[in-house]
Amino acid sequence: VQLQASGGGLVQAGGSLRLSCAASRRTISNNGLAWFRQAPGKEREFVAAISWNGGTTTYRDSVKGRFTISRDNAKSTMSLQMNSLKPEDTAVYHCAVALSAVAGTSPDRYRYWGQGTQVTVSS
16 A cells, blocks of 8 residues: 555644545555654554444544544545644654554554655644
């Protein structure tokens, strides 16, 4: 699976961005998907995950109510709608695909990774 993330950019605090991730070379319709992020000098952290059919979503506490993860299995894409952005959301965001249908929050459960897209939120 090859993953291509897009949609990052520079936005003021309180603004919105929508990240997208397109998969190629293999279907991802049976796989759990997730977004992770990594800020400079910090470890990679879990942001949101979605099960194979979209029936289960999981978010880190700091983004609950602001971010929404979704997927379109017919198009082999996933998205992350980010609203009410805060400076602490600034990071490189990576999409990831697990081998299992529901993978959870640990990066060890994810096999394929996109190259990342930069999100910068100014105060």
